Amino acid sequence: MEAIWLYQFRLIVIGDSTVGKSCLIRRFTEGRFAQVSDPTVGVDFFSRLVEIEPGKRIKLQIWDTAGQERFRSITRAYYRNSVGGLLLFDITNRRSFQNVHEWLEETKVHAQPYQIVFVLVGHKCDLDTQRQVTRHEAEKLAAAYGMKYIETSARDAINVEKAFTDLTRDIYELVKRGEISIQEGWEGVKSGFVPNVVHSSEEVVKSDRRCLC
């Protein structure tokens, strides 16, 4: 665990129950796919460092929320302190796609006065044969809300890395341009500590690690 990072971003992952939020996050943070996974209770926490440029690391704190309605009052409390979010739906579940709008409305209300930078994620893209939502309509919806769209699979490790790092980069750009700023009493973005010694040389080239299961 490396403590040197430029910023810390808090990201929230939302979407209907069983669209695969926890699996996506665990693939990203633990590098493996959990076949069986109990429904998330309330909220769960994960973290990982992402290197957006050589030597520039961002620490991501990822809030995994329960999709179940009964925990909504808990998960709502986490919108406010999030700078970014992944809004997931399951490409094999049309209903979860239809609820995207509702999710966005909900976050808008509860994130006030802040705004969350969202990316729309069509998950379980390995199950293409059971697809119920076309890429085209998903992209259209994303564009309508000013979001990017990406399709991912936690099971086959498709685009997982990209979904998180792209979002991180986008937020980083906004921070750099001053459109998002660090504020007292807001946990979305925090400044890290710049080391005396630059450790860029020690960067390990990531190995081509595929799904372990």
Add this chain to the structure above:
Amino acid sequence: MSDKDGMESPKAGASQSDENRQSVEGAGSVESSRREEGEPVTLTRKRPEAKPSSEPLPAEEPGDHVHKGSDSTGAYQTGWRYWGSWGKTFLSTASATVATVGHGISNVLEKAETSLGIPSPSEITSEGRVVAGGSQSSEASSSATVDDGSSSPISGTFGVLSTLSTAVQSTGKSVISGGLDALEFIGKKTMDVIAEGDPGFKKTKGFMSRNSTLSQVLREAKEKEEQRTATEVTMATEKKAHYGLLFDEFQGLSHLEALEMLSRESDSKVKSVINALSGEELEVLKGELEQLKEAFSLAEFYDDEEEEKKGDEDFTKEITSLFSELHVSTKPDKLATARKSAHEWIEKLNSRAPREEEKSEENPPLDSGDAEQDVKISVEDIHAFAIRSLAELTAYAIEMFHKTAALVLHGQQQEVSAPGRAKALSQMTIVLCKELSCLAKEFTTCLTTAGVKEKADVLNPLITGVFLEASNSASYIQDAFQLLLPVLQISLIQARTELSQQ
């Protein structure tokens, strides 16, 4: 399009125990000290609250102030009582080890007296600064003067925390004024260790005040530590054994914050319900809530202390069965796994211990850093693993409490009454704390075995550090447990309402 990104590499939470030898900073720089016969250990109780600025403590009467400043809540009291007994077993083990190689109380007192004279707060503070090399002392002194007397269950729990941690606060000051009785058996070395062994937590305790929540305190300490280490090249080795950072790495801090949030919400709901009631109705409810509170006194810590000599599998079994009593839809798997791997590690170590002894060299590894980088597991490695295990177990225990709170509040219908759950949870807290104590003992036994050839300067701080973090861990768990009270209270109220509506 599915450009498979084969780059899914899990990132660095990874905890490979790299070869880096962890050097115990400052342990070698301690002034050489005579060997003295350690004092027999008689008393281990800690003063719950140090009040250095208001009454500088005469060094001659260590044991008498034990209950000073403990005029506080019930939870506080019992937590404190608990410490009396548990802390004893706990620390007497430490002292037994330390005493053989350590320094007697007279040495400590002499040191304290000569360096402090009559300790005025500022002097003590500066002493603390010297010892610790830190910069938190001034904040510490201001927070130490914060008045206690809060009676809400949430802040009341800090009494528990402060029992031991205050006594060993490493801002020097508190060590002197708050814990002479502690020093009596821990010895002079402890002071150095407390001051230097775990700088982050030293700061933590300095911040301890009844107005901040536990997670705030822990977070600040962690951030300070991050800031500190980020500016040092030695970071990697030092961080390995930093409890606060590890605790956060296992998401303990986040779960604690989440639990605090649920607890706060529940607490205010309970209050508004109470405010809305009057007359007999109010009295009845108050009575029920009071009953519930009793389960939170952890009174049973005493009851089965003696018979607690159970086998290894029992922990998992006990926790699991207690958990099922809660009737919440989550399992303590992480906890059981973490505990198991800790014990397996210890076993493995013990089985290879004899072989290791033969190869240790004349000079302590402190100075010969690179010389012994082979397979040998150093005492520093053991220490690092011990701290890591304690942080991991504690984080998972708190995660478990957090999940329990979420499920109690938002679960399906209630199959178990709130008092029933309270009982199971308090039992669980006890089991957890005992487990931590047990684990700490095993780790320190490993340390003693592996470190027979080490100098006391090297070994004692490590041993003390393990005990210290284990007792801190137990405090955090107990504090987290107390946070569940309002949660169960509101669930009790909800159950009553449902009942009356039927």
